[in-house]
Amino acid sequence: MDQFQDQSAAAIRQPQAPPVVRKWWHTATVYQIYPRSFCDSNGDGIGDIPGVTSKLDYLKSLGIDVIWLSPIYKSPMDDNGYDISDYRDIAPEFGTLADFDHLVAKARKHGIGIVLDLVVNHTSDEHPWFVESRKGPGNPFRDFYIWRKPAEDGGPPNGLMSSFGGPAWTLDSETGEYYLHMFSRRQPDLNWENPEVRREIYRMMNWWLERDIAGFRMDVIDYIGKQVDQELVKDGPRLHEYLQEMNRETFGSRNILTVGECWSATPGSALLYSGRDRNELSMVFQFEHVTQQWDEVYGKWRPKPFDLVTLKSVLSKWQYALSDDGWNSLFWGNHDLPRAVSRYGDVTGYHAESAKMLATVLHLMKGTPFVYQGEEIGMTNVPFTTIEQYRDIETINMHRLHVEAGLSPEDFIRGANESARDNARTPMQWSAALHGGFTKGVPWIEVNANYATINAEAAMTDESSIWNHYRKLIAFRKTHPVIVYGLYQSWLDQHPDVFVYTRTLDKDRLVVIANFTPREVPLTVPCELAVSGKCLISNYEPIDALPGENIDLKPYEAFAILSQGP
Ligand code: TEU
Ligand code: CA
Numbered sequence: 139m140d141q142f143q144d145q146s147a148a149a150i151r152q153p154q155a156p157p158v159v160r161k162w163w164h165t166a167t168v169y170q171i172y173p174r175s176f177c178d179s180n181g182d183g184i185g186d187i188p189g190v191t192s193k194l195d196y197l198k199s200l201g202i203d204v205i206w207l208s209p210i211y212k213s214p215m216d217d218n219g220y221d222i223s224d225y226r227d228i229a230p231e232f233g234t235l236a237d238f239d240h241l242v243a244k245a246r247k248h249g250i251g252i253v254l255d256l257v258v259n260h261t262s263d264e265h266p267w268f269v270e271s272r273k274g275p276g277n278p279f280r281d282f283y284i285w286r287k288p289a290e291d292g293g294p295p296n297g298l299m300s301s302f303g304g305p306a307w308t309l310d311s312e313t314g315e316y317y318l319h320m321f322s323r324r325q326p327d328l329n330w331e332n333p334e335v336r337r338e339i340y341r342m343m344n345w346w347l348e349r350d351i352a353g354f355r356m357d358v359i360d361y362i363g364k365q366v367d368q369e370l371v372k373d374g375p376r377l378h379e380y381l382q383e384m385n386r387e388t389f390g391s392r393n394i395l396t397v398g399e400c401w402s403a404t405p406g407s408a409l410l411y412s413g414r415d416r417n418e419l420s421m422v423f424q425f426e427h428v429t430q431q432w433d434e435v436y437g438k439w440r441p442k443p444f445d446l447v448t449l450k451s452v453l454s455k456w457q458y459a460l461s462d463d464g465w466n467s468l469f470w471g472n473h474d475l476p477r478a479v480s481r482y483g484d485v486t487g488y489h490a491e492s493a494k495m496l497a498t499v500l501h502l503m504k505g506t507p508f509v510y511q512g513e514e515i516g517m518t519n520v521p522f523t524t525i526e527q528y529r530d531i532e533t534i535n536m537h538r539l540h541v542e543a544g545l546s547p548e549d550f551i552r553g554a555n556e557s558a559r560d561n562a563r564t565p566m567q568w569s570a571a572l573h574g575g576f577t578k579g580v581p582w583i584e585v586n587a588n589y590a591t592i593n594a595e596a597a598m599t600d601e602s603s604i605w606n607h608y609r610k611l612i613a614f615r616k617t618h619p620v621i622v623y624g625l626y627q628s629w630l631d632q633h634p635d636v637f638v639y640t641r642t643l644d645k646d647r648l649v650v651i652a653n654f655t656p657r658e659v660p661l662t663v664p665c666e667l668a669v670s671g672k673c674l675i676s677n678y679e680p681i682d683a684l685p686g687e688n689i690d691l692k693p694y695e696a697f698a699i700l701s702q703g704p
Contacts, residue, residue, distance in 0.1 A: 163353075163395040163420055164465070164622050166203035167501075167612045168253065168508045172473045173210055173232055174218055175565045176511055178577035185565070185576070187233035191241045196594065198248045200514060200605070201612035204395060205245065206253040206355045208473055210238065214264050216324040217531055218563075220255075220357060221262035225342045242350050251352025253395055258339050259361045260325040267338075268326050274313045281332045284318035284366055296369055303535040318366060320358070322531055330362045330380060340387040347388065353395035356419070360400040372402035378410055381418040390417060395506075397467055398422040401429070405459030412464040421465040421506060427452045428475060439536065439553035444482065446654045450637055454628040457504055457639075461626060466505030470496055471513055476561045478510075480519035484656050488694045489516055489592075492656075494607040494677040495696035499637055499652045501611035502698055504626050512566050514608040515597045519561040520586045523551065529583045533558045569595040610675055618674075618700070620646040629667065635659045636691065640667070645703025648674065649684060652696035659691045671701030 177189030187210060197205065209219035212227040219229060228235055242252050261268055270279035286295035286307070294307035295316055300323075307316040308323040318327045328335050343354070363377025364370060381398075389396060396419040398411055403424040411422045430448055433440040460466050470478035479485055483492025493516035501507050522528060525537050525547065533554055540550050555561075560583060567589040568575035574589035586592075597605035615621050624641030635655045641648040649669055653659050668686030676697035684699060 159414065161420070161465075162393065163204070163506055165615055166395070166506055167201065167615060168204040168206050168395075168506060169197055169200070169202040170206045170208070170472060170508055170510045172208045172218075172511060172563060174208075174582065175563050175576075177566060177568070178579065178581070181577060181579040182231065183577050183579040183582045184231045186231065187228065187237040187241055191237070191244055194245055194248050194250065197250060199598075199609070200509075201609055201616075202250065202509065204251045204253055204352055206397075206508070207255060209255045209257055211257075214262055214324065216262065216322055220257050221260070221322070221325045222257055223262040223264040223266075225261075226345060239349060246350065251395070253353040253355055253397075254346055254351050255357060256343065256354040256359075257357040258328065259358045260319065260321060260327045263324045263326055271326075272310050272312055272317070275315075281329055282335050283326050284329050285313075285315045286318070286366070287315055296367070298366070298369055298371065302532050303539045320361060320371060322535075327361075327364075330364075330376070336380065336383065340384060343384070343388040347392060347394070351394070353397070353420070354389070356396065356398045358401070359398040359419075360402045372400075373407060378416075378418065381411070382416070385417045385419075394420075396420045397506075401425045405456060408456075408460060408466075409464045412460070414463055421467045423467050423469065423472075423508075424456060426456070431481075436553070438557040439540070439550070441553075441556055446637065447632060447634055449482075450628060450631060453503070454626075454631070454639070457626040457628070461504070466503070467508060468500050468503055468505040469508040469510070470500055471510040471562060472508070473510065473562050474559050475510075476557055477517055477519045478513055479516050480556075480561070482654070484694065485516075485518045487656050489518075490602075490604055491677050491692075491694035493604045495652050495654070495694045497604070497608055497611055498675060498677070498696040498698060499650065501608075501615065502621055502641065502648065502650050503639070504622070504624065504641070507612075507615075509608065509612075510562065512562075514605050515567065515592055515594050516604040517564075517567060517592060518586065518588060519555060520564045520584070521555055522558075522560070522584070525551065525554075527584060528554065528558060528560050530559045530563065533560060567593040569593050607675070607677065614674060618646070618648075619643055620648050620700070624648060629664055633661075636661055638667070647671075647701050647703075648698055649701075650696070650698045651684075651691070653691040653694055656693045658693065661689050661691055663687060663689055669699055669701045671699050674698040674700045 174185050176185040177193055178185050179188040210228055210232045211222045212224035212229050213219045213222050228238055245252055267279050267282045270277050271283045294305045298306035300306040302322050306320050309316050319325050360372045362380055363374030365374050398419045400422040403422050408422055411419045431441050432438045478496055479493040482496055537550050564586045565576035565581050570590050573581050574585045597603040620641050620643040624643035627640050629638040637652045639650050649667055663684050665686035668684055670683035673680035673682040678692050678695050681697050
């Protein structure tokens with residue numbers, strides 16, 4: 139026992155049987171593709187579906203099972219496709235329906251399923267439903283969206299605010315009423331209380347399911363039960379009723395993966411979404427480990443200093459809460475978040491070590507891991523210096539609002555360098571060729587200048603690369619049930635520098651130890667963790683035994699030791 143071992147009270151939990159119903163996605167690893175930034179096949183500077191298809195061999199050799207494709211539907215691209223104007227067609231810059239069908243079929247041949255992004259909280263203002271809706275109260279589509287009369291002073295009906303800044307209401311001069319948009323004014327919110335809206339969405343979902351997709355990632359799905367007049371948006375009273383209806387009417391009888399994006403999820407609500415008898419979703423994305431790092435006032439634009447004790451407490455809380463029922467998603471990054479290695483690692487001193495450490499910690503937890511494109515080669519945040527280099531509507535809007543409110547442009551850029559969504563959206567770095575091999579034309583957003591050293595081609599030929607580390611972790615999930623179903627327990631919760639946890643299944647025990655700092659850290663190993671076995675993975679020399687005494691961890695050192703009983 140040492141000073142950091144504070145959990146003797148939480149006596150060692152007894153390993154128990156794995157969940158009765160095993161699902162294919164329990165052993166799967168998902169890879170997220172942001173199509174615009176992945177691979178451009180025709181030189182117009184924009185990634186596209188044939189580009190994705192051309193990289194299936196790459197993804198196969200990484201070992202992933204599922205691709206989550208960010209939206210590829212027809213869209214004016216106000217929010218890069220999260221504003222859909224036709225749910226049953228593909229954006230021309232991304233290709234055609236035939237290209238999509240070809241991708242699905244070819245991916246299946248590689249053993250890879252395609253998960254589509256389902257964006258049904260809102261549409262584009264160019265969607266024919268909205269074009270009709272805004273014609274006026276008599277129109278049959280009026281109630282497809284959320285219209286309200288102005289407040290008495292003529293202003294917005296209430297105080298709801300858009301995620302992208304400013305009021306969530308825009309006055310439509312045509313009819314003198316306001317419509318709701320929780321995101322940009324070009325993304326009007328659908329009215330889920332209208333049964334016809336729900337019916338149309340379910341028909342559309344079934345149309346895609348017939349095309350043999352492997353599932354849906356559901357954009358801001360915790361918004362659909364909103365009660366606008368109560369200013370209640372997330373986790374509204376009818377949310378779970380709608381999800382159960384959706385499940386019944388669409389994918390319930392199919393063996394697919396569904397994951398809801400739920401910024402409001404708590405361990406309690408996650409059990410409602412993903413509990414075994416709930417007939418809702420496979421799992422949700424929760425964001426507590428992300429938002430606990432945000433400033434109370436300025437949010438992500440002024441992140442707090444990294445605090446490992448808090449991060450561990452959040453991740454462990456979720457591991458414990460969904461230990462016997464429900465299922466966790468595991469992720470460090472996505473297309474909205476900064477690059478993981480920039481946020482949690484050290485890109486200057488220990489780029490490879492820290493990227494591998496992060497992968498080790500995440501992939502050996504219980505849940506389904508999600509890898510965001512480029513994470514597997516350690517892509518980093520991009521050091522843009524002016525607002526003109528950014529493309530994201532959120533960043534551009536927030537820049538205007540913050541600068542108007544008195545923030546200096548330099549301070550804003552400093553925050554954007556850490557938190558802007560474009561950090562994740564610079565093109566995938568394939569090789570040391572011009573523009574990182576992403577395009578033969580001019581990329582829609584600048585490539586990160588570090589592509590000369592950080593690129594897939596270099597990573598794949600280097601036995602000790604971050605890429606090969608990911609590859610091993612992804613493969614172990616297939617061969618080691620303890621990674622998939624083992625009981626999770628955390629250790630040394632108050633230790634400020636080191637993350638320690640164990641996974642236990644039958645006679646198998648995995649001990650995972652990770653140093654989250656660029657310093658050497660001496661560690662007193664709790665005697666319960668003394669083990670000898672074999673080193674499953676490490677980012678320095680393999681270690682296959684732990685004495686129940688002091689060890690010295692190298693900067694960002696992370697390893698896992700597997701002991702298998704008789
Ligand atoms: O994101 C939901 C969302 O709330 C984000 O806007 C989030 O608050 C922000 O990115 C944090 O920095 C989803 C999609 O993932 C995002 O890309 C879309 O812009 C948004 O919905 C609207 O569809
Ligand atoms: Ca293209």
